[in-house]
Amino acid sequence: MSYAYLGPAGTFTESALLQVPGAADAQRIPASSVNVALSMVREGSVEAAMVPIENSVEGGVSATLDAIAQGEALQIVAEILVPISFVLAVRPGIDSLEQIKRISTHGHAWAQCRLWAEANIPQAAFTPASSTAAGALALEEAEPPHDAAICSPLVAQERGLKVLARGVEDNQGAVTRFILVTRPGKIPAPTKVDKSTLILPLPEDRPGALMEILEQFTARGVNLSRIESRPTGQGLGQYFFSVDFEGHVADERVAAALSGLHRLSPELRFLGSYPAAEGVEPFVDAHNSDAAFSEARDWVKSLRERL
Numbered sequence: 001m002s003y004a005y006l007g008p009a010g011t012f013t014e015s016a017l018l019q020v021p022g023a024a025d026a027q028r029i030p031a032s033s034v035n036v037a038l039s040m041v042r043e044g045s046v047e048a049a050m051v052p053i054e055n056s057v058e059g060g061v062s063a064t065l066d067a068i069a070q071g072e073a074l075q076i077v078a079e080i081l082v083p084i085s086f087v088l089a090v091r092p093g094i095d096s097l098e099q100i101k102r103i104s105t106h107g108h109a110w111a112q113c114r115l116w117a118e119a120n121i122p123q124a125a126f127t128p129a130s131s132t133a134a135g136a137l138a139l140e141e142a143e144p145p146h147d148a149a150i151c152s153p154l155v156a157q158e159r160g161l162k163v164l165a166r167g168v169e170d171n172q173g174a175v176t177r178f179i180l181v182t183r184p185g186k187i188p189a190p191t192k193v194d195k196s197t198l199i200l201p202l203p204e205d206r207p208g209a210l211m212e213i214l215e216q217f218t219a220r221g222v223n224l225s226r227i228e229s230r231p232t233g234q235g236l237g238q239y240f241f242s243v244d245f246e247g248h249v250a251d252e253r254v255a256a257a258l259s260g261l262h263r264l265s266p267e268l269r270f271l272g273s274y275p276a277a278e279g280v281e282p283f284v285d286a287h288n289s290d291a292a293f294s295e296a297r298d299w300v301k302s303l304r305e306r307l
């Protein structure tokens with residue numbers, strides 16, 4: 001297998017990729033952005049890409065949500081959770097927080113450390129980096145573009161960077177969720193603790209359209225674990241929904257919800273069913289069980305045989 005990931009080496013995304021069985025010994029290609037990593041999958045130069053999708057503090061990663069919603073179809077085959085903690089690394093010559101005039105990190109990391117930064121380095125101007133590791137590696141340049149970077153403890157240790165503060169995140173226990181993306185192909189087998197992801201354009205701008213969509217899940221007892229709206233880019237007020245829910249397309253209740261959704265929103269995109277990284281087998285009411293669906297289908301079939 002060959003994998004692309006949001007690089008350079010030392011990103012949290014690489015830590016996520018290293019959790020995939022076999023990835024440590026496989027070809028791993030760092031990409032300069034989420035878009036580049038996903039393009040490599042689309043054009044076939046790698047078989048899969050690991051990209052961040054959601055952080056427990058900062059929410060959805062827009063670059064990923066948008067890139068997988070549009071363009072050539074892709075499929076999610078796995079999810080990985082990584083606990084997030086940051087350190088403040090500095091360039092040579094910086095010995096105190098007061099000396100930091102310029103700081104860089106990934107926008108999502110900055111958002112998770114904003115209160116700490118306001119309280120401890122209010123004088124520092126922020127420049128976004130393409131990833132936490134990219135911001136950290138720039139500290140090694142002959143003339144670093146910034147004085148400090150917020151990055152993972154691992155990259156600071158591996159590169160021998162000077163660390164002035166640890167645990168600079170505003171919320172301890174933060175977690176980022178990453179997804180492993182391939183071209184559409186075989187769907188991973190159900191494990192009983194699965195998740196599925198959909199992109200749902202709202203069919204029409206009219207009262208109750210979102211309610212009708214949500215009813216498809218409610219009526220079959222399918223539990224949503226994430227729902228976000230993103231602009232389509234086509235004009236003000238035009239949105240699609242990015243939705244994760246518990247269950248697998250092999251589950252009858254999920255299949256029934258999907259067919260209801262397809263009737264309401266024929267342009268929907270099914271992004272895959274894959275093992276959930278954590279959680280318990282969802283509780284399913286007897287009337288939403290596979291057996292109840294198949295019995296009901298047989299009953300209707302028997303009626304229609306009398307036509």
Ligand SMILES: O=C(O)C(=O)C[C@]1(C(=O)O)C=C[C@@H](O)C=C1
Nearest residue numbers: 011012013052106108131132176
């Ligand atoms: O910059 C990195 O190290 C990444 O892997 C990206 C990313 C993100 O997009 O949220 C991943 C985890 C952290 O939440 C901060 C940054």
